[in-house]
Amino acid sequence: MNGNHSYHAGDIVYVxxxxxxxxxxANVQSAAVVNHPKSPNELALFLYEDYYPLSSDLAVYSTEKEANQAYNYYYGDISKGTLNE
Incomplete structure (x- = not known):
């Protein structure tokens, strides 16, 4: 997850x-933060009709701009569709 940001059910984030x-x-995709249906005390990302545990193993961004900047840093210019190898 990104920094010390705490997320709440209902937040929209970018991964x-x-x-x-x-x-x-790879692309930047919006996802909803939700209560995990099998573990209501845990948060999950709802993305493409599936639930993914919200953990520190994920790169989660609060804004699309932040996600695009990180994408460009790691993969190349998102607007040109180029990937770093």
Missing amino acids: FHRNPHTQDV
């Missing part, structure tokens, strides 16, 4: 999502 069928394709 990097890799296409599971084409591993060299």
Whole structure:
């Protein structure tokens, strides 16, 4: 997760999502922070009709601008569709 930010159910955040069928394709995707349906005391990301545990292993950004800046840093210019190798 990004810094010491605490998230709450209902927040909209931005994450990097890799296409599971084409591993060299990644994009910035919005996701909803929700209470995990199987563990109501835990938060999860709801993304593409699935739940992902919200943990410190994820790069989560509060704004799309922050996510795009990080994406550009790690993968290349998002507006040009270029990836760093």
